[in-house]
Amino acid sequence: MKGKFQVFVSSTFMDLSFERDLVIKAILEMGHIPVGMEMFSAADEEQWNVIKKQIDQTDYYVVIVAHRYGSVDANGVSYTEKEYDYAVSQSIPTLGFILDDEVSWPKDKSEIDRAAIRKLKSFKEKVRLKPVSFWKNGEDLYGRCSIALMKAFNAYPREGWVRASQVQDAAAAREIVRLSAENAGLRDLLHSYEEAADTDAAIDKAIAVLRSNKRKISVWKTGSSGWDAGKEVTLYQIFEVLAPEMQVELALTEIARYTASNVLNIPTKDLRKTWPTPRNTIRSLLADLAALKCVEPSARRKPVSDKDEYWALSAFGAQLLAQMRRRRLERVESLTKIEHKADKDTTTDA
Incomplete structure (x- = not known):
């Protein structure tokens, strides 16, 4: 039976939105199922449990890293690193894609806090312990991801998902369709919430600077x-x-x-x-x-x-x-x- 693999795509959110969309496009064009943290809110323990369940059901894990460490939890660990650590702990094949250090990158998409920079460097070193590729731009990432996933499918065979007609389980197929539609809606909703939150924070900062x-x-x-x-x-x-x-x-x-x-x-x-x-x-x-x-x-x-x-x-x-x-x-x-x-x-x- 020909199965579809579920691929979890992880990265910091706002700075890598375009690149992550290209990776998701690559996965879809290969006929597989992309999921990612942008479909959820990782702000509390309950939602983190939902994300862990998604990773548990994932066949392969992809992490994209540039120059942002990202939002952190109460322990100071970014949600991207938290997801990566959990995927590794569950023995899920992981593929890392790190931005080439020689590539020019916008300052507003880079960390300036020294503590965050140190954590990001440590995280990159951790990712390099597993299969990793270095990308220069979105199109380069798109191609490298497609090739790396094809190699991983052959090197690390996984269970994947199959059509209901192949396993006589229509209920499971309906659930996949429902979850896909629900995840897409949640992604759009979360994106709008994060854009609003970013704008409010920028306005508060601007007002403080103007007043001072x-x-x-x-x-x-x-x-x-x-x-x-x-x-x-x-x-x-x-x-x-x-x-x-x-x-x-x-x-x-x-x-x-x-x-x-x-x-x-x-x-x-x-x-x-x-x-x-x-x-x-x-x-x-x-x-x-x-x-x-x-x-x-x-x-x-x-x-x-x-x-x-x-x-x-x-x-x-x-x-x-x-x-x-x-x-x-x-x-x-x-x-x-x-x-x-x-x-x-x-x-x-x-």
Whole structure:
């Protein structure tokens, strides 16, 4: 009987999503069944037990490693390494695919924490104790995985799965179909949850950075012969005022005027018309906000005669603005509820 093998694919999630999808594609094109931790949530013991059961039913185990150690459990062990250790402990044939050290790799997909880097190095050394290949890009990984699996199928024969008609077990076939559909749905759901969690964490970090950084902005008032000292404000205050105006785009000259009148709260009539705030200061503020991925140069087309420079919110900046305003609205709602409760308690006491 010709069977289908179940192959468990393990890796860190966000940084290797594309590469893991290629490996899953390779497995499917070979006619076998891919499963992986992205179909589950490994955040608690109950879900970990589910993952162990999946590994127990797995015929072959594939692990993809690049430059991220990944999320860790309460003991500081990444879930990728935890899965690998369990597969080895169950004597499941394992195939390792490690990114070639000479390959250029994005910094945002690499560990910067020294402890995590040490753990990752140790994990790679562990993976090298079993059959391992070194890949350079997604297509290279796709090819190497296909070849390695074919060799493993011959070298380490496993039980696999067969059609219900071949074993007269229709119930088992229906269960495979159900689990496949359920796993696909769970993968999509988990992916959406992780994207939302990553965005919320990035927004919280951006808000903290904006609040903690202050800038002193000078002004040139009407009738003055030079720059006045102005005042010191946080990047949060600046972004909070400018962001609603930059949802489409805002010219650099308009940003300068708006900063003086609405961030520093100086009446427009008291400001000189041209550059009431220093051009270099405004450019520096925009550079800081751009470094936090809050704003970006506008991509909208302009007439050739328009020589001004335009800036707009980035996609992340729009999410950040929406979150800031939502939180403000929720605080107002919360205070209103407290006031209503206090009024009710006062009435009851009377």
